[in-house]
Amino acid sequence: MTSIAIFKWAMNPHDERVGSDGQIKWxxxxxEVGDDDYAAVQVARDAAPDDELVGLTMASGDTAFAAARGAERTVALQGVDILAQPTEVASALANAVKAMGDVSLVSIGDSAWSPMVPSLLAAQLGWPCILAVDAVRPEGDTLVVTRRFGAGTQDVAVTGPVVLAVAARREEGAKPGMRQVLQARKRPVDTVTASIGDVPTLEAAGLREPTAQASKLFDGADPAAAAAQLVSALQSEGVL
Amino acid sequence: MTQFDIEYDVVVIGSGGSGKSAAYTVASESNLSVAIFEKLPEFGGTSKFAEGQGAAESIEQKERKVPFDLTGEGLPEGAHFPTREEMIQAYLDTSHYRASSEVVNAFVDNSGETIEILRNLGVEYEYVSCYAVGQENELYCFHQPKGGGDAVQAVLQKACEKADVDMFASTPAKELIVEDGKIVGVKVNDADGNELMVGAKAVILATGGFAQSPEKLNKYTNMPWIGDTFQPPIPGLQCTGDGLDLALSVGADVSSTVPLQSGASTPGKMFGAGTTNAGLQPALWVNSKGKRYVNEEVALALMNMGTVYCQLRDGISWTVFDEDYLVFLETEGSALAMGEFLQVNKPIRNARPEIEENFAQGDPTVAKADTIAELAAQMGVNADALQKTVDEYNAAADSGVDPRFHKPAKYIHAIRKAPFYALKMCPVVVCTCGGINVNRDMQVVGYDEEPVCTGNLFAVGNDASGLYGDAYTIDVPGSTNGFAHTSGRIAARKAIEIIKG
Known part of the structure; x- marks a missing residue:
């Protein structure tokens, strides 16, 4: 069985610059490597430590990220436009997963850069998808997935193939050292041309600026009263 | 023959502006392989905290034609963008020709191209002007990028990644590998502590100087106390002279007096803090003996002010003023400018709240009292000495003449209305500016002024000497960062030329 960890698949929106003249430049x-990518690899490893772990990326250049974190090999997809629609990206990834055969799990960063892709990927595969994944642990034939839920977490038991969208809580602690990276670069990398199916495309129906909201001021002269007002306001906004 | 774990054509040690510029140049102007080794977990170095770049005859200056008016009150008569010749002469005159004409000319001639390259990569310049308004003789060569140094380094890092520069953080360089008198590589330790042998046909030292090494500061600045009295303003940096150590190991010639980019601030605080803003003002400055020691108008010449503070043997100065002066700062504003941190004639509104808060907390850097004697007690200075100093100062305020230091009357405010304040200040060393002697191609040279080894060792940015004499050139703002980016490129081009034969 094979587990797949997807990494380096989304463009960093911070790389998009809008000049004073309105011109957009990337x-x-x-x-590039997303904030969640290391956690996605970690989850794939933890979910099935005995399975083959394969890294899947849409990037060129240095593709050793997953290999440096335990993947036996990497598949690099070529030919997807960097500004492709989420449906197209999901289709390319799904077809790459299907081409690998006996895959039990796909993990991907729960990316703020392109939030629709994990769910669309699962839809293309016909698998369930769990978002905001913190961690996993195998229990027999079941995979127990801990996901963020409200202010806490929730454990969900899953059997069968699944897409896990992993949300890292913090930056990667111990990054692989140079020796590990150099060894990882020696692991196999298969470069394949992406296959994108006939998928719906999204069209912008219009643009509008976000609704301006008046600020709420609380008089801090009475701290207890101000705190109560703040809590009440947050509750009315649905935050609490 | 050394067995290498990996080989590159060019190895760059340090990931600040100079290192990344060098690496980007190699990657974008040749087909040579290049790697950057950075000892910290993050890339960027001191350049992340820089403000702008100095350059002459840049594309920005040519397009704008006239400097930006920072005050909104009109440019002084004769204000203009400097020619290369004017910029070169400023370095030579200010240093009394102790600067290296070779290094100065190489930098200035290439400085304009630096601006163009950064702009093409995505840096947007907000304005081109001087830096410290009111500082006489300052050239209008300062290019202020949108987002400051941090934005520039982000752009440059992206450019390096796009050009497939290999970049390793937490990977300090430990030793140069020399065979038959030629540098063939570098020994590094990776993040896991493994030692790796990295082959290289050229090595560029871009380690940012030694501002975080008290020992080297004492040894190489002609101020053997400064390592014990200074405050580094940028937490987290670790410029400890790694490049200097590596260069010395292969016989490099080292400057006898390395200049500092220095200033002053409240101990424990950074530029822009309320007490620092007030403490920098040209009010009455006294040393730890309660005595005045300089014409405080030097505050308007930032780097000269830093030099003054650095020469205090115990690093202690107090800025003394009264309530009327604090009100003056809140209404009339600052007498000096310091880039984005402090604007001339703009009211200083964060001083009083910070003074009150710090005093209430018992912070020893803030003294406040209703008498000079009580103030002296809080300051820990001799009360009689302080009173005598204040009396003399008030006499100068009354007469409009400062017989001791000839400070202009407009900066002499009497100290009469309680409460009285004293703000403790200390020297700040932003960075060291040099150490390793280089030629105009930034090749490291020995005492005989010839390139060491076979000329494949370079030093750039704050590692390289030659742009200044024994003090930072205050008349050319943006020197440090401009030189960082330009020197990296110069070295890289020479490295490419050597490797390609």
């Missing part, structure tokens, strides 16, 4: 020309 500082980068390929997807």
């Amino acid at each position: 500082l980068a020309e390929r997807p």
Whole structure:
């Protein structure tokens, strides 16, 4: 069985610069490592420590990220436009997963950069998808997935193939050292041309600025009263 | 023959502006392989905290034609963008020709191109002007990028990544590998502590100087006390002279007096803090003996002010004023400018709240009292000495003449209305500006002024000497960061030329 960890698949929106003249320029020309990518690899490893772990990326250049974190090999997809629609990205990834055969799990960063892709990927595969994944642990034939839920977490038991969208809580602690990276670069990388199916495309129906909201001021002269007003306001906004 | 774990054509040690510029140049102007080794977990170095770049005859200056008016009150008569010749002469005159004509000319001639390259990569310049308004003789060569140094380094890092520069953080360089008198590589430790042998046909030292090494500050600045009295303003940096150590190991010639980019601030605080803003003003400055020691108008010449503070043997100065002066600062504003931190004639509104809060907390850097004697007690200075100093100062305020230091009358405010304040200040060393002697191609040279080894060792940015004499050139703002980016490129081009034969 194979587990797949998807990494370096989305463009960093911070690389998009809008000049004073309105011209848009991208500082980068390929997807880069996302904040959740290391956690996605970790989850794939934890879910099935005995399975083959394969890294899947849409980037060129250095593709050793997953290999440096335990993946036996990497598949690099070529030919997807960096500004492709989420449906197209999901289709390319799903077809790459299907081409690998006996895959039990796909993990991907729960990316704020392109939030629709994890769910669309699961839809393309016909698998369930769990978002905001914190951690996993195998229990027999079941995979117990801990996901963020409200102010806490919730454990969900899953059997069968699944897409896990992983949300890292913090930056990666111990990054692989140079020796580990150099060894990872020696692991196999298969470069394949992406296959994108006939998928719906999204069209912008219009643009509008966000609704301006008046600020709420609380008089701090009475701290207890101000705190109560703040809590009440947050509750009315649905935050609490 | 050394067995290498990996080989590159060019190895760059340090990931600040100079290192990344060098690496980007190699990657974008040749087909040579290049790697950056950075000892900290993050890339960027001191350049992340820089403000702008100095340059002459840049594309920005040519397009704008006239400097930006920072005050909104009109430019002084004769204000203009400097020619290369004017910029070169400023370095030579200010240093009394102790600067290296070779290094100065190489930098200035290439400085304009730096602006163009950064702009093409995505840096947007907000304005081009001087830096410290009111500082006489300052050239209008300062290019202020949108987002400051942090934005520039982000752009440059993206450019390096796009050009497939290999970049390793938490990977300090430990030793140069020399065979038959030629540098063939570098020994590094990776993040896991593994030692790796990295082959290289050229090595560029871009380690940012030694501002965080008290020992080297004492040894190489001609101020053997400064390592014990200074405050580094940028937490987290670790410029400890790694490049200097590596260069010395292969016989490099080192400057006898390395200049500092220095200033002053409240101990424990950074530029822009309320007490620092007030403490920098040209009010009455006294040393730890309660005595005045300089014409405080030097505050308007930032780097000269830093030099003054650095020469205090115990690093202690107090800025003394009264309630009327604090009101003056809140209404009439600052007498000096410091880039984005402090604007001339703009009211200083964060001083009083901070003074009151710090005093209430018992912070020893803030003294406040209703008498000079009580103030002296809080300051820990001799009360009689302080009173005598204040009396002399008030006499100067009354007469409009400062017989001791000839400070202009407009900066002499009497100290009569209680409460009285004293703000403790200390020297700040932003960075060291040099150490390793280089030629105009930034090749490290020995005492005989010839390139060491076979000329494949370079030093750039704050590692390289030659742009200044024994003090930072205050008349050319943006020197440090401009030189960082330009020197990296110069070295890289020479490295490419050497490797390609």
